[in-house]
Amino acid sequence: MCADPAAERPAVKLVLCWHMHQPEYRDSRTGNYALPWTYLHAIKDYVDMAAHMEAEPRARAVVNFAPILLEQIEDYAGQLKAFLQEGTRPRDPLLDLLAAEHPPRDPDQRLELAQACVRANRRRFIEPHAPYRVLAEMVTWLREHPEYVDYQGDNFFFDLVTWYHLVWLGETVRRGDPRIRSLLEQGRDFTPAQRRLLLEVIQGLLEGLLGRYRRLAEAGRVELAFSPYAHPILPLLLDMNSAREAMPEAALPEAGDYPGGEARARWHLQRGMEVFERIFGQRPRGCWPSEGAVSDAALHLLAKEGLRWAASGEGVLTHSLQRQGEEDLSGSRRWLYQPYRFDDSDLTLFFRDDGLSDAIGFRYADWHGDDAVANFIHHLEEIGRAWEQDHAGEDRSAVVSVILDGENAWEQYPANGYHFLSALYRRLAEHPEIQLTTFSGCLAGPPRQSLPHVVAGSWVYGNLETWVGDADKNRGWDLLIRAKQRVDEVRRSGRLSREEEAAVLRQLAVCEGSDWCWWFGDYNPGGTVGLFDRLYRLHLARLYHLLGEHPPRELSQAISRGGGDPATGGVMRPGHKSGD
Incomplete structure (x- = not known):
């Protein structure tokens, strides 16, 4: 007698995606580091995350x-x-x-x-x-x-x-x-x-x-993925006006669009894949675009580079579905728990479950580890039951994407999250109705619903306000855009050697990273804002030096002073605003 396929199919396929990133902390002239966060997170969080995966052979995850x-x-x-x-x-x-x-x-x-x-x-x-x-x-x-x-x-x-x-x-x-x-x-x-x-x-x-x-x-226990080289916000490089898709009234930088943004976005993707392949011996199949920030133009670019999947935030999906006429996005939320094919490309899109992801990032830190894991699994079981009711007889499972910072959350937990993570992998691996898998592991299966258009946004609030729109953030962009204009002028003059031009383009990439504008704004703590403000201006000044020019005087003035007291010191944010 043949086994019932539905009985063998898990109710939920769960993808845990841990994203690791830090900006460039080095002075490219001296090689000296301004801040220690890269190596400190490496010896604490990246080491622990690898050890937890090694300790549970049945576990699967994506690490970006x-x-x-x-x-x-x-x-x-x-x-x-x-x-x-x-x-x-x-x-x-x-x-x-x-x-x-x-x-x-x-x-x-x-x-x-x-x-x-x-x-x-x-x-x-x-x-x-x-x-x-x-x-x-x-x-x-x-x-x-x-x-x-x-x-x-x-x-x-x-x-x-x-x-x-x-x-x-x-x-x-x-x-x-x-x-x-x-x-x-x-x-x-x-x-x-x-x-x-x-x-x-x-x-x-x-x-x-x-x-x-x-x-x-190589053992098939982790899927490794990447973000563009220096972690730029691709939609804003490609089209500054994309910020207004989700924020129609957003103020934009006075300097206008980012010049040559498509070439720069492609540079970050290609350079990022080169570094990834050199270190890991394989090309990535998927990408967590920096901060999950996507737009139609950004996703088409990912597809052209041969990537098979990308992921973003729940808010991006809700805005996109609402834009195409979907009104009822409550109930079983089946719209969230499935992959989408982007437009007519071969690129598959996955979207973050904000509730479950933010529970790990913010809520569970003060819970007993076993209680937190039990609560997490309970929510997955509820998702599975609702999915089965809506899709009885169909040969597919709910796909739940839990995506979050793989480094900053754990210092809020006792023992760096040791008890929670150990129990999480063990309990999930042994659960009969939950299958730990990867994004690539979800690419096969029934045809996916097409998503012909995405509203530009990120995993944070489903928009781009974390990086543009605020006066301080826009000033950061203005300084960068003017520096990029000068880079283009000097390159056209032909006075740079090949080696000098390569150094300029890499330094430009450092300045294009997302972290600088993340910190600008009065809602972040003043001490941290000051550190990142100075480092950003140092990187921009170094860019001018590589062009053989004196930095403009405005780089000696602070961009942002901060003064807020956000949760976790501002290193993480929830996917939804409070009250949404």
């Missing part, structure tokens, strides 16, 4: 990398290897302090380093460790009494920087590496040999990291 992040991970691994083998000083201030014989003597530099060493989630990183908590309280006092920073001995700075790196290690490392457990137990008075040992651990994690993901992909 921004190529400019991949290059920085390689650079950090090389830096630390050069230090350990040849004594070459690391080009990151915190790694350099960890490796140093003595802290710097300049009082301002000492205070700046001390403050950098407590830039962490106080509740999850600092409070659980009494020795580190005491050091952090001393830094708070020094911030209020900077004239006493010279009274702090070398051990204060070395213990502080050692603890900072210990708490930024992945939970799987702290549990599994006896060398790290020993340092945690010791708690203070770390010797030069112990600090060197910590650097050896960090170097080993960085050097082996990308190979771990490659092996998971």
Whole structure:
């Protein structure tokens, strides 16, 4: 007797897509890093995420990398290897302090380093460790009494920087590496040999990291995907007016459209795929466009580059369906739980379930891990039951896309999300009605409904307001557009050599990244806004230097000052606005 296919078909195919990205933190002239987030997230979040996948052979997921992040991970691994083998000083201030014989003597530099060493989630990183908590309280006092920073001995700075790196290690490392457990137990008075040992651990994690993901992909347990090279917002590069599709009254930059945007978008895609293929030994089949930002023009470009799938936010889909006359988008939400064929292309589109994705990003951090997983699975079961009622007898499952930041969420969780993620993969892998899969794993099957037009937007609110429309964001664009106009003029003059032009185009790409305008605006915290504001202007100034010109005077003036206090410090946002 033949088995009933419906009985074997899972009610829900679940795609967990973790996106990893950081902007370029290096000064291209010196190679020095302005901020440490690339290597810190690598040794904490990227390491842990790989370890969780390795620990559960039945698990499947999509992991998406921004190529400019991949290059920085390689650079950090090389830096630390050069230090350990040849004594070459690391080009990151915190790694350099960890490796140093003595802290710097300049009082301002000492205070700046001390403050950098407590830039962490106080509740999850600092409070659980009494020795580190005491050091952090001393830094708070020094911030209020900077004239006493010279009274702090070398051990204060070395213990502080050692603890900072210990708490930024992945939970799987702290549990599994006896060398790290020993340092945690010791708690203070770390010797030069112990600090060197910590650097050896960090170097080993960085050097082996990308190979771990490659092996998971080659074993069919992870699908690796990419974003355009330096993480630009493709719809805005291609057509600034696309922002008005979802925000008709949006103010746009005074400088107008981005010149030569299609060529730049294609550059980011092609360069990104080259970096991806060099590191992972395969070309990506799919793309999480930077911030899930899509438009018709952007999607046609992805299709022309041979990509088979792309993903975006739930808000983009609702706006697009409403534009083509769909009014009732409630009920079983079957419109969300299926792939779509874009226009008449071979590109398949998937859309993020905002509720489930934001539950992981924001809501579950304070839950017991088992309770959070049970709640997540309950929602999936409800989706499956509603789907089966609507599609009885059909040979297809609901496809649920859970897409979110794979790095920033976990510092809000106890133990870097260790308990939640371990239980999540295990419970999902053993569930009889849920199949963990990948986007490529969902490409086969019944014909898909066509989506002939998408309303330009991103996963954030289904529009592009996070990157354009605000006065500060528009000023950031104006500075970039004027720099791009000057790049085009100098290139046309023919005075750049091939090598000089390549350096200019890469530096331009760095300036085109999404992170700068993400931070501009008064709703973000002033301290973080200031850091990214200065770095953006540094990158733009470097672009002019590569053209052989002096940067315009306006690059010496701050673009944005911030002053808000958003959830998670502004590094993440929910897919829907509060109250939507």
